[in-house]
Amino acid sequence: MSTAEATTAISMNALEPIDHDGLNNLAEKGKANPENVVTLKARTVCEGKFRNLTYVRDLDAHVIDEPPHLLGDDTAPNPSEAALASLGACLSVGMHANAIDRGITLTKLELSLEGDINVTAVWGVGDTDKSKRLGFTDIRVKVDLEGDASEEELKELVAHADFWSPVANTMRNPVNVAVEKA
Numbered sequence: 001m002s003t004a005e006a007t008t009a010i011s012m013n014a015l016e017p018i019d020h021d022g023l024n025n026l027a028e029k030g031k032a033n034p035e036n037v038v039t040l041k042a043r044t045v046c047e048g049k050f051r052n053l054t055y056v057r058d059l060d061a062h063v064i065d066e067p068p069h070l071l072g073d074d075t076a077p078n079p080s081e082a083a084l085a086s087l088g089a090c091l092s093v094g095m096h097a098n099a100i101d102r103g104i105t106l107t108k109l110e111l112s113l114e115g116d117i118n119v120t121a122v123w124g125v126g127d128t129d130k131s132k133r134l135g136f137t138d139i140r141v142k143v144d145l146e147g148d149a150s151e152e153e154l155k156e157l158v159a160h161a162d163f164w165s166p167v168a169n170t171m172r173n174p175v176n177v178a179v180e181k182a
Contacts, residue, residue, distance in 0.1 A: 013107045017100050027101075051075060070119070084113045084139070087167045091141065094161030099147060104157065108146035115139040139171070 030036070044054045044064075050072040053061035064079055066072025077085060088111040099106045115136040120127040143158050162168055 015096065015106045015109060017105075018097065020100055023097055023100055049073060050078075080115070080117055080136070083136075083171075084115055087139065087165075087171065088113045088141070090165045090167035091143070091161055094165050095143070095145065095157055098157055098160055099149075102149075102153075102157070104147050104149040104153065106145065106147040108144060110144040112142045112144070113139065136171070 040056075042054050042056045044052050046052050050066040050070070052064045054064060055061055062082075063076035064082055065074060065076040066078045067074050070078065072078065092109055092111055095109060096106065116138045117136050118132065118134070121132060121134060141162075145154050145158060147154065149157070
């Protein structure tokens with residue numbers, strides 16, 4: 001395959017890119033105001049059983065449910081699966097943005113995630129030994145990434161996105177969480 005044929009094959013299979021100028025503008029805003037913090041909001045409404053509707057901005061409801069073995073109706077991911085999905089999407093966004101910034105054309109970007117979680121506390125009505133570690137104990141992410149860059153460049157892209165991922169860092173670092181009755 002000639003270089004021109006390879007370039008055409010990559011451009012035909014390339015993931016749709018984001019706006020590079022828009023990305024640069026966002027980057028400049030961040031550099032100009034490095035202490036800027038925004039507040040994200042969501043509202044969750046229990047529809048019945050374990051089916052919950054979460055509303056973000058003006059988007060349609062994001063549905064969360066539980067699988068049958070956890071007494072749900074299996075209509076949507078459960079909260080922990082949604083956390084994995086959020087991590088995967090955040091890492092993917094970071095990899096795609098940084099590929100665009102570096103002039104790398106991606107042709108494949110797929111993440112497989114799995115996490116180990118002890119569910120024996122059953123939301124606080126099962127084994128409630130206070131020494132039990134709650135939440136994920138281990139999360140593994142495998143990234144299947146292809147594009148017009150060397151293997152070393154693609155590995156560095158993955159590491160860079162992982163380092164700067166807001167969701168990955170939320171999971172890695174302590175976060176102040178306040179839950180109280182309104």
